[in-house]
Amino acid sequence: MPDTEMFALEQVCKSYGAAYTLHPLDLHIRKGEIVALIGPSGAGKTTCLNMLAGTIRPDAGSLRIAGKPAESYASGKQLAKVVGMIRQQFDLVGSLPVIHNVLAGRLHEWGLGKSLLSFLFPQDKPIAADALHRVGLADKLYDKTANLSGGEQQRVALARLLVQHPQAILADEPIASLDPARAEDVLGMLVRLVREENLTLVSSLHSVELARQFFERMIAIKEGRIFFDLPTAQVTDQLISELYQLEHAHGTGAS
Numbered sequence: 272m273p274d275t276e277m278f279a280l281e282q283v284c285k286s287y288g289a290a291y292t293l294h295p296l297d298l299h300i301r302k303g304e305i306v307a308l309i310g311p312s313g314a315g316k317t318t319c320l321n322m323l324a325g326t327i328r329p330d331a332g333s334l335r336i337a338g339k340p341a342e343s344y345a346s347g348k349q350l351a352k353v354v355g356m357i358r359q360q361f362d363l364v365g366s367l368p369v370i371h372n373v374l375a376g377r378l379h380e381w382g383l384g385k386s387l388l389s390f391l392f393p394q395d396k397p398i399a400a401d402a403l404h405r406v407g408l409a410d411k412l413y414d415k416t417a418n419l420s421g422g423e424q425q426r427v428a429l430a431r432l433l434v435q436h437p438q439a440i441l442a443d444e445p446i447a448s449l450d451p452a453r454a455e456d457v458l459g460m461l462v463r464l465v466r467e468e469n470l471t472l473v474s475s476l477h478s479v480e481l482a483r484q485f486f487e488r489m490i491a492i493k494e495g496r497i498f499f500d501l502p503t504a505q506v507t508d509q510l511i512s513e514l515y516q517l518e519h520a521h522g523t524g525a526s
């Protein structure tokens with residue numbers, strides 16, 4: 272396979288119970304791409320992202336992450352070197368100071384001893400401080416995380432990804448719990464950092480407007496199938512309207 276490949280799904284499918292959540296699908300994402308995953312609620316975006324993250328296994332088909340079969344990654348620590356995840360709920364420990372949440376991104380590099388020691392005497396502090404500086408939170412190193420605003424907490428999550436330093440970032444609705452101004456700010460920062468670090472980004476989004484603004488490729492999923500996969504410039508309003516159209520809206524008024 273080409274060494275530019277970041278993710279490759281071939282005839283991958285997933286069911287929870289009888290019905291398909293994801294129908295057999297093929298998807299290739301190259302290193303350095305910045306991709307938005309859009310589509311109605313329940314379409315299968317989170318399922319798709321969790322599969323790319325290696326946290327859920329497909330029922331059938333093959334999945335390669337950074338050129339290697341997903342099943343060849345023996346542990347979460349190995350996967351964490353390759354893929355980082357950011358979610359709507361931030362996944363931070365609110366009761367801890369910011370520095371500890373940022374340094375959680377180093378755990379895959381540390382042994383148990385260093386991880387435990389870091390709770391008393393934060394290890395790799397300059398690395399955490401630099402990451403917080405890059406997300407504009409240099410002065411928040413020892414603040415209690417829960418006291419930060421939602422936008423600031425998501426920037427702490429970005430700093431944690433910077434110290435984790437994966438090859439690809441998967442973002443599941445990273446701005447869903449933020450107001451419109453903070454959402455644009457955090458998404459813009461995420462995309463800028465991904466470009467600066469030369470990483471790959473795949474992010475699910477409900478805002479088509481922000482997907483158009485920041486992403487170069489849009490993959491639309493509807494009812495577990497790829498509805499379109501296009502450069503952003505080729506995504507028309509008509510396609511977006513068909514993507515979000517309710518199925519039961521077809522034929523209404525015919526009775």
Ligand SMILES: Nc1ncnc2c1ncn2[C@@H]1O[C@H](COP(=O)(O)OP(=O)(O)OP(=O)(O)O)[C@@H](O)[C@H]1O
Binds near residue numbers: 311313316318319
């Ligand atoms: N662990 C699970 N067990 C059972 N069903 C599940 C599970 N995870 C997802 N599903 C179902 O699979 C379908 C797709 O869910 P998924 O979360 O991937 O969609 P989504 O596009 O991310 O939706 P949203 O935009 O609302 O987050 C939904 O019908 C959901 O109920």
